[in-house]
Amino acid sequence: MQLLDGKQTSEQIKQEIAQEVTRIREAGGKVPHLAAVLVGSDGASETYVNNKVKSCERVGFESTLVRFDADVSQQTLLDKIAELNADDSIDGYIVQLPLPDHIDENTVTLAIDPDKDVDGFHPTNIGRLCLGMPTFIPATPNGIMELLRRHDIETEGKHCVVVGRSNIVGTPMSLLMSRNSNPGNATVTLVHSRTRDMEAICRSADILVVAIGKAEFLGADMVREGAVVIDVGITRLPDESKKSGFRLAGDVDFAAVSEKCSWITPVPGGVGPMTIASLLQNTLKARQFRQG
Numbered sequence: 001m002q003l004l005d006g007k008q009t010s011e012q013i014k015q016e017i018a019q020e021v022t023r024i025r026e027a028g029g030k031v032p033h034l035a036a037v038l039v040g041s042d043g044a045s046e047t048y049v050n051n052k053v054k055s056c057e058r059v060g061f062e063s064t065l066v067r068f069d070a071d072v073s074q075q076t077l078l079d080k081i082a083e084l085n086a087d088d089s090i091d092g093y094i095v096q097l098p099l100p101d102h103i104d105e106n107t108v109t110l111a112i113d114p115d116k117d118v119d120g121f122h123p124t125n126i127g128r129l130c131l132g133m134p135t136f137i138p139a140t141p142n143g144i145m146e147l148l149r150r151h152d153i154e155t156e157g158k159h160c161v162v163v164g165r166s167n168i169v170g171t172p173m174s175l176l177m178s179r180n181s182n183p184g185n186a187t188v189t190l191v192h193s194r195t196r197d198m199e200a201i202c203r204s205a206d207i208l209v210v211a212i213g214k215a216e217f218l219g220a221d222m223v224r225e226g227a228v229v230i231d232v233g234i235t236r237l238p239d240e241s242k243k244s245g246f247r248l249a250g251d252v253d254f255a256a257v258s259e260k261c262s263w264i265t266p267v268p269g270g271v272g273p274m275t276i277a278s279l280l281q282n283t284l285k286a287r288q289f290r291q292g
């Protein structure tokens with residue numbers, strides 16, 4: 001088994017982006033500027049947003065963090081989004097999900113200017129993705145594709161099983177893997193909670209992408225010998241031996257599955273850091289797009 005090391009690969013990508021930022025700065029250009037909107041104080045969301053902001057600083061981007069209390073009204077949030085859309089100094093921004101129940105995520109997503117939608121969640125950008133047009137590809141699936149590309153993992157003609165059909169991971173992942181591209185050109189099966197005989201389908205996969213949010217769900221009995229396994233899940237499990245009081249677990253039983261597969265992403269240190277690197281790539285793209 002070999003590790004698909006997202007930490008190391010994301011560091012390489014960040015170095016490449018930092019070099020590009022230096023080039024822009026030396027040429028007298030404006031460096032990319034990412035804004036992040038955080039509603040409430042959910043521990044995991046705080047961590048994700050802080051990591052995104054810190055990563056911006058590391059590569060030389062400007063960053064702005066906009067915070068709201070959990071009880072902010074939907075209208076106040078929409079007003080801020082309109083402001084960010086109109087603000088010429090901001091190249092791209094994200095609204096960290098999930099949002100509190102009283103705010104409709106679809107209304108918020110639709111309000112974001114597609115040209116600043118570096119998360120790639122706006123229907124315009126998802127539509128472009130479906131049609132194979134240039135777009136902002138959602139960060140997590142894009143990060144997985146980059147990980148496959150940079151490790152020369154063969155995908156053409158392979159059977160790729162994507163477990164989970166969320167709008168932000170499973171569904172775009174299935175589209176990307178089925179596209180006529182490299183990586184891509186795979187034969188894709190998308191499975192979900194209503195799928196029958198999921199175990200057998202997973203066992204037939206050359207490439208398995210698991211994104212369901214159930215800690216250590218996928219065991220060795222669901223994996224074919226030599227498969228490539230991408231574990232997207234991140235669940236906090238209570239662990240008193242840790243200072244934080246929890247440990248992070250993926251959707252895959254790493255100890256058992258790593259005995260059987262050819263490549264596997266660890267959690268943490270796999271898909272997570274690649275997601276952040278992809279967001280930075282999308283922000284750089286937004287800057288380049290805006291300057292024409």
Ligand code: NAP
Nearest residue numbers: 140164165166169192193211212213232233234271272275
């Ligand atoms: P989500 O919106 O909760 O969707 C979960 C999907 O998994 C749904 O399609 C659901 O099926 C399916 N599912 C649930 N239980 C299942 C089962 N027993 N068998 C088959 N399918 C099942 O999830 P998400 O937003 O994609 O996130 C998934 C996980 O990835 C979470 O742990 C999340 O924290 C993590 N994540 C990590 C990153 C990263 O950067 N590493 C980024 C995003 C998300 P139905 O549609 O039928 O309900």
